[in-house]
Amino acid sequence: MIRDTTIGAKLWITAVWAVVIFFVLNLAAMIVAVILSSFGTRWLGTWLPAGFTDRWYFAAWSEFQLHDVLIVTFQIAFIVVALSGLLGVTAAYALARRDFPGKKLVMLLFLLPLLVPPITFGIPLATVLYQAGVGGTFWGVVIANLVPTVPFVILVMIPFIEQIDPKIEAAARVFGANTFKLFIHVLLPMLVPGILAALLLVLVRTVGMFELTFLTAGPTSQTLVVALYYSVFASGVRAVQSIDAMAVIYMITTLVWLLIALRFVNPTQIVARAKQAPAQQ
Amino acid sequence: MADPQPSLRQRLALRGIDGVTLLALPAILFVLAVFIYPFAYGLLLSFEPKEGGALANYQRFFSDPFLYRTIATTLWLAIPVTVISLALAVPIALRVRLMTRQRLLTTILVLPVTLGTVLVAEGLLNYLGPQGWFSRTLMLFGVIEHPLKLTNNYWGVFASLIITGFPFTFLLTLSYVTGIDPALEHAAATHGAGAWQRFRHVFLPLLAPGLAISACLSFVQAFAVFPSAILLGAPAGPTRVISIAAYQAAFEQYDYSMASAIAMIMAAVQMVIVVAILAFRNLFYRGSTAGGKG
Numbered sequence: 001m002i003r004d005t006t007i008g009a010k011l012w013i014t015a016v017w018a019v020v021i022f023f024v025l026n027l028a029a030m031i032v033a034v035i036l037s038s039f040g041t042r043w044l045g046t047w048l049p050a051g052f053t054d055r056w057y058f059a060a061w062s063e064f065q066l067h068d069v070l071i072v073t074f075q076i077a078f079i080v081v082a083l084s085g086l087l088g089v090t091a092a093y094a095l096a097r098r099d100f101p102g103k104k105l106v107m108l109l110f111l112l113p114l115l116v117p118p119i120t121f122g123i124p125l126a127t128v129l130y131q132a133g134v135g136g137t138f139w140g141v142v143i144a145n146l147v148p149t150v151p152f153v154i155l156v157m158i159p160f161i162e163q164i165d166p167k168i169e170a171a172a173r174v175f176g177a178n179t180f181k182l183f184i185h186v187l188l189p190m191l192v193p194g195i196l197a198a199l200l201l202v203l204v205r206t207v208g209m210f211e212l213t214f215l216t217a218g219p220t221s222q223t224l225v226v227a228l229y230y231s232v233f234a235s236g237v238r239a240v241q242s243i244d245a246m247a248v249i250y251m252i253t254t255l256v257w258l259l260i261a262l263r264f265v266n267p268t269q270i271v272a273r274a275k276q277a278p279a280q281q
Numbered sequence: 282m283a284d285p286q287p288s289l290r291q292r293l294a295l296r297g298i299d300g301v302t303l304l305a306l307p308a309i310l311f312v313l314a315v316f317i318y319p320f321a322y323g324l325l326l327s328f329e330p331k332e333g334g335a336l337a338n339y340q341r342f343f344s345d346p347f348l349y350r351t352i353a354t355t356l357w358l359a360i361p362v363t364v365i366s367l368a369l370a371v372p373i374a375l376r377v378r379l380m381t382r383q384r385l386l387t388t389i390l391v392l393p394v395t396l397g398t399v400l401v402a403e404g405l406l407n408y409l410g411p412q413g414w415f416s417r418t419l420m421l422f423g424v425i426e427h428p429l430k431l432t433n434n435y436w437g438v439f440a441s442l443i444i445t446g447f448p449f450t451f452l453l454t455l456s457y458v459t460g461i462d463p464a465l466e467h468a469a470a471t472h473g474a475g476a477w478q479r480f481r482h483v484f485l486p487l488l489a490p491g492l493a494i495s496a497c498l499s500f501v502q503a504f505a506v507f508p509s510a511i512l513l514g515a516p517a518g519p520t521r522v523i524s525i526a527a528y529q530a531a532f533e534q535y536d537y538s539m540a541s542a543i544a545m546i547m548a549a550v551q552m553v554i555v556v557a558i559l560a561f562r563n564l565f566y567r568g569s570t571a572g573g574k575g
Contacts, residue, residue: 009476016376019369024389027444029414030404031392037407045412091308093301100297106309113316115498116548117505119524121316123544124323127537147315150308179300208397210508215528229399232406232512240407247403251396258395267387268456 031251038244060245063238064227073223073253076138076213077206080145081199087146088153089195093187095154096161110151118148118211126215136218144212149202156201156269160194161187193264200261207254224250327542338542348543351523352550358435358510358522359503362442366450366499367492374455375484387455390448401441402512406432409440437513438520442503450499457491458484493562497555504551523547 038056040049060066095106113121125144129135134143164187172186188195210225217226228250231243286292293299330337342348377383393401409415409431416428431437461484469479507524514520527547531540 012372012476013376016372020373020386023447024386026408026415027389027393030401030408030444033408033414034400034404043412047414047417087308087311091305094303094305098297098299098302100302103297106305109309109312109317113312115501117501117551119505119507119527120544120548120551121320123527123531123540124319124326125315127326127531127541128319128322143315146311150311154308204395208395210397210399211505214508215532225397225399228403229508229512232399232403235406243403244407247400250400254395254397255392258391262388262391267384267391268452268459 034244034247034251037241038248040241043241056239056241056245057249059239060242060249063242064231064246066224066227066246066249069222069224069227070249070253072138072221073207076141076145076221076223077203079142080149080206081202083142084146084149084153084202085195085199087150088198089157089191091150092154092157093161093183096158097166110154113148113151114155118209119215121147122212122215125212129216135216136221138221140216140218141213141221141223144216145206145209147212148209149205152205153198153202156198157191157194160191164190197261197264200257200264204254204257204261207257224253323541324545326538327545330538330542331536338539339546341539342542342546347521348526351521351526352546354520355504355506355522355524356550358438358442358506358520359500362439362446362503363450363496363500365443366447367454367496369447370451370454370495371458371488371492374451374458375480377455378458383455387452390451392448393445394449394452398441398445398507398509399512401444402509405437405441405444405509405513409437432513433515435514435519438506438510438522441509441513442506446499446503449502450495453495453498454488454491457488457495460491461487489562493558496558500554500558501551504547504554523550 036049037043039052039054041051041053043049091110095103122144125147126135129140129143134140168186168190169182172182177185207223208225209223210229213223214226214229217223222230224246228243228246231238231246235243287295290299327338328335330341333340377386380386407413409429411428411430415431416425419425420428431440465483465487466479469483474482505524506522507528510516510520510522510525514522516525523543524547527540527543530536530543
């Protein structure tokens with residue numbers, strides 16, 4: 001390691017860490033403020049709420065019909081996870097094992113939905129879904145959420161599958177396994193960590209996906225994040241504390257899955273999608 | 282026909298198309314149906330306005346200041362956010378790279394990315410509000426006399442974009458920075474290069490491709506700002522961003538043709554900036570980030 005001992009270098013390093021600490025402090029304070037507010041009785045013009053209570057959680061639970069919203073959220077999230085796993089892993093296997101004309105084009109096709117922001121493609125997509133009659137329904141939301149998650153699973157899984165020695169598959173073939181058996185008995189057990197990581201990230205992304213769900217959801221197919229948006233949007237109507245209670249419930253539903261996912265992946269992989277492992281071998 | 286050539290099946294297999302390749306087909310068809318088709322449909326729809334000629338939507342967009350100013354408004358948010366995120370991300374990533382235990386910091390920073398803009402907007406409404414801790418702390422230290430107005434205006438949206446955008450850019454940059462062989466920096470240091478020289482002549486050229494990608498992705502994300510511009514900003518005026526215009530056209534005026542036109546303009550602006558960034562990046566070095574021979 002190179003040591004810089006000049007005054008300038010030390011000042012620079014201090015400044016860099018000061019920025020990091022400033023950022024993390026603000027982030028933490030923002031989250032803590034939401035949590036405190038959700039447990040506070042009255043919070044006006046003071047550093048801390050006047051007293052603490054848990055009644056806002058009961059209020060939020062009944063006011064926002066969180067029971068129904070949570071059930072819908074998890075139904076949508078788990079169906080999206082299952083379908084994107086099914087479509088994504090099989091396609092990733094084909095792309096990892098075969099070279100065919102037009103493969104680059106196919107990879108570009110899968111890259112685009114991840115690069116184009118959801119609101120840009122969400123509006124034409126919502127238009128098409130409404131015309132097809134699935135807009136505003138449960139399945140409309142599922143389809144819209146699958147648009148970025150299927151390519152996401154594919155791009156995460158390709159490197160995982162490439163790591164597996166094709167000789168193992170050849171051996172299974174020699175012993176008479178067909179493609180389906182090969183998948184179930186040979187590939188799947190070896191791919192479990194990769195699939196688990198990819199699907200957990202899909203779950204986190206679907207629970208937190210605002211734009212696509214917002215554009216395609218109807219009154220009965222709202223997920224938690226969209227319900228949270230509507231309550232913040234109409235924030236004069238409800239007590240701030242019950243909106244914050246809902247925000248805390250949303251945070252918990254997202255962070256639980258994130259923490260589980262982080263046991264399998266590195267945080268940098270969540271944004272750096274397909275990129276894996278350092279460049280040098 | 283008694284053809285001496287191998288069968289079609291064999292010829293296809295030689296080119297890499299067989300049963301296994303077909304496994305990619307469902308996903309390809311799916312993405313074509315729900316991504317490419319709506320985009321193409323939207324593009325065509327944008328040329329079939331409710332009234333007027335084929336280009337009426339675009340003419341209306343570029344003649345109505347309430348509509349065309351949304352481009353400038355959005356750029357005025359997205360460009361500073363991208364530049365600041367990147368300017369902070371690079372030096373921080375270069376320091377964090379040297380840490381042996383980065384996991385805690387990266388985990389903290391991935392939180393706002395996962396929580397999403399709606400939650401950050403709700404949190405900031407409270408935290409940056411006139412009674413919030415931010416203004417309160419500044420007043421405690423005597424920096425300001427009266428609470429700052431940081432919500433329901435430009436700064437609220439700006440802060441929320443930094444809170445979600447900076448960690449995203451940072452984690453992306455970190456993944457590129459850690460991909461550079463440390464031996465290259467050591468070699469430069471052995472030859473007497475100072476910290477700035479090592480950055481300018483070793484890291485910057487090697488990072489250029491990664492930084493260009495990070496800049497593109499963070500710009501595109503910031504340009505698509507939507508919920509926080511409504512919740513934390515002033516959606517009728519200073520933070521009426523382009524996505525709000527598209528949303529209102531589609532879901533308030535039910536003019537899907539106009540909404541598609543705005544979405545296409547949005548995509549076009551994003552593409553122009555991305556192409557500009559990539560063209561600028563081409564002025565730099567291209568090559569391996571690994572050390573050793575080659």
